Amino acid sequence: MQCSYFDAGRCRSCTLMGQDYGIQLADKQAHCRDVLADFPMAWSEPVRSAESGFRNKAKMVVGGTVAAPTLGILDRAGHGVDLSDCGLYPVNLAATFAPLAAFITRAGLEPYDVPGRRGQLKYVIVTASPDGELMVRFVVRTAELLRRIRAELPWLREQLPTLAVVSANIHPEHKAVLEGSEEIVLTEQESLPMRVNGFGLHLRPRSFFQTNTAVAAALYRQATQWLDQIAPESVWDLYCGVGGFALHAAGPGRSVIGVETSSEAIASARRSAAEASVTEVEFVVGDAGKFAFGSAASTRDVPDLVIVNPPRRGIGPELAGWLESSGVRSVLYSSCRAESLARDLAAMPSLRPRRARLLDMFPQTDHYEVLVELRRD
Structure with missing residues (x-):
């Protein structure tokens, strides 16, 4: 992709502008694998994006x-x-x-x-x-x-x-x-339905949603495929946002709880679940860490699988420590920053990364998303 703004020096936000897209993607995959080199796992082919016109x-x-x-x-x-x-x-x-x-x-x-x-x-x-x-x-x-x-x-x-x-x-x-x-x-x-893989995810003005709808849909499909192979009966989706992972994970014989600090996002998630007639999911307003190791979790059984999709800083030592000691059998970790992901993985040595896939949410920049499956030894 060529950009006249970039060529004229008027905007340099897209740091990789003008570079061959195949090289961009290969370099991102190499960077991610290098950052996570201490954690051997199987890598799938990265998910490509359109080079232009991809932002929603x-x-x-x-x-x-x-x-x-x-x-x-x-x-x-x-x-x-x-x-x-x-x-x-x-x-x-x-x-x-x-x-x-x-x-x-x-x-x-x-x-x-x-x-x-x-x-x-x-x-x-x-x-x-x-x-x-x-x-x-x-x-x-x-x-x-x-x-x-x-x-x-x-x-x-x-x-x-x-x-x-x-x-x-x-x-x-x-x-x-x-x-x-x-x-x-x-x-x-009051909300904008973002139709993804058949779900109408309601986006309110201050709610977060991935800026690349096509690659977000691929991320949810990949997570769903791995979930179905693991076949957990209970799932927590921490940092659930407007409910994308939780709604994809829910189904007959599987209960799902989504947790998010934003009451606006939770209201959207509940509406999306109701419109899709998904009854196996519950959405809770709260902090992910406090829900996991605080009073909100004290009366609940530890789930079979936890999904985490944190901001760039990662889940941090407290939640990573809880996951390490909790007995949770599997984790799906969606990360937008490999360096914070590596720190979190190091804090959960009993949960071994098994496989990963990079998804290119942000062509023309060095940013990307990576989904990792962890299972307890």
Whole structure:
């Protein structure tokens, strides 16, 4: 894939841009195997991604002026760089950028000027579902803009007929974080169904979902295949998010509990389970570690298998220690950072890695996902 923004030095976010994709994939597999060299296991062929047009979400920094807004990133001086023609986005997602820029002008939404610390609109975040529906989030400093956004929403919905969910996130602080803690949904529909392998996974504005839908679907299929071969009767899905792994794992004769700190994500997971008529799964709001070794787990039997899909920092020594001593027979560990995975594996010597598969969620960068199956000796 070639990118004019990269070639011109305007954006260097994709550090591997211009490199042959086969070489990218081989280098990622080699890096992952090298980091995990202390843990011999069988490796499957990596899961490839489309080289371009694979992202289901665009997190666009708003810069420029009300009359001429930019959607993209900021340069080193804090000024907007428009990336509306970025090749990472599929056609239906890229088609939203021009109407959204026009909406900013129509509604008089002043872009936030980072160097000057003035203005209101910080980000526009757009998510496209596999069915073509859209969710748009406006990240603003104060709720003062809500009246203007609401007033122009009918126009925006005319321009984007598949627009299903619109929300405003209130982020008053001058900090290098994407969003604040308050989210105000401005449409009747509150969640975006992300149809994956036949499940409609409901994504609310602040819920996490993998940015590569096709590879996420492959990840769930691979986990399901290994689960069916192991045939556990009970499963815990820790860090369950909107319930992707848990819903794929559930079935006749197998009970599943999904645990996630986000009450919004759990509400989405419960709705998805109800719509799919999956009755063998229970979703619980809570911290993964506290659920495992705290009071929430004291009245429950230890499951046959645990799925963990933690953030980049990994599961950490406490949860790894609990898994090591718990008697859990099998673990499926989905990791987005091999270095933290290696630390966690070292803390669970009785749970031996048996097989692994790399999934390329993020072409043009050195990031990837890896799924590892562990079984107790």
